Amino acid sequence: xxxxxxxxxxxxxxxxxxxxxxxxxxxxxxxxxxxxxxxxxxxxxxxxxxxxxxxxxxxxxxxxxxxxxxxxxxxxxxxxxxxxxxxxxxxxxxxxxxxxxxxxxxxxxxxxxxxxxxxxxxxxxxxxxxxxxxxxxxxxxxxxxxxxxxxxxxxxxxxxxxxxxxxxxxxxxxxxxxxxxxxxxxxxxxxxxxxxxxxxx
Numbered sequence: 001x002x003x004x005x006x007x008x009x010x011x012x013x014x015x016x017x018x019x020x021x022x023x024x025x026x027x028x029x030x031x032x033x034x035x036x037x038x039x040x041x042x043x044x045x046x047x048x049x050x051x052x053x054x055x056x057x058x059x060x061x062x063x064x065x066x067x068x069x070x071x072x073x074x075x076x077x078x079x080x081x082x083x084x085x086x087x088x089x090x091x092x093x094x095x096x097x098x099x100x101x102x103x104x105x106x107x108x109x110x111x112x113x114x115x116x117x118x119x120x121x122x123x124x125x126x127x128x129x130x131x132x133x134x135x136x137x138x139x140x141x142x143x144x145x146x147x148x149x150x151x152x153x154x155x156x157x158x159x160x161x162x163x164x165x166x167x168x169x170x171x172x173x174x175x176x177x178x179x180x181x182x183x184x185x186x187x188x189x190x191x192x193x194x195x196x197x198x199x200x201x
Contacts (some may be wrong), residue, residue: 012074015147022071022146030077037064062100064137072150075122083111084122090173091126095133106184108177123170124162129154 013022027033037060044051066085070077075085086107094100111119130153135141141149150156 012150013071013146015145015150017146018142019068019071019144019146019149020142023067023142026067026071032067056099058097058099059103062094062097062103062133065097065132065135066100068132068137068141072146072153072155079110080115080118083107083115083119087111087119087123087170087173088126088129089131089133090177091123091169092129092131093133097133100133102180102184105173105177105180108174109181112174112177120162120170121159123173124166125155125159127166127169128157128159 013025039055042053042055042059066089069075069085069089070081073085073088075081075088086104089100090104090108094104108119111122132141132153147156
């Protein structure tokens with residue numbers, strides 16, 4: 001069976017493929033590994049700038065779900081794709097996953113800057129679908145066919161035209177995202193500013 005295309009034209013796994021198999025291909029395609037859930041640190045790059053932060057238990061719990069979301073939504077791990085899935089997860093709700101809320105709120109304003117239409121479209125899609133943040137990523141879920149899971153989450157349905165409520169919700173979450181990203185950057189850079197001040201003094 002050939003891979004389907006979602007509303008945005010992305011390649012999707014075959015409906016009959018198991019979530020586990022599709023996730024394994026997603027890992028291989030992006031250079032990830034399930035063993036990464038046990039790493040102490042996360043290493044990312046923003047262009048030439050390395051970004052390192054602790055791989056907390058809360059983050060691992062959220063990323064186990066997030067990775068499956070990549071599989072069933074078709075969003076890539078590019079900057080645009082992470083902004084899209086961040087908007088989609090915010091709109092569909094991250095339940096009690098604090099790390100997911102924080103990471104997604106920081107991804108949303110990046111989407112506003114580099115791909116505002118795609119980010120908004122993903123947000124509206126999230127308003128019309130479910131997600132797995134209230135589920136357990138266990139063997140039973142990983143054994144399900146991808147098509148079965150996408151239908152259960154209503155990801156096979158057309159997004160349709162955005163309603164005024166969608167626009168208002170997106171605007172509100174965008175403000176929250178910008179504030180979250182700005183606050184995080186300020187807190188992160190504060191020690192560096194203090195150190196420079198001491199050196200200059």
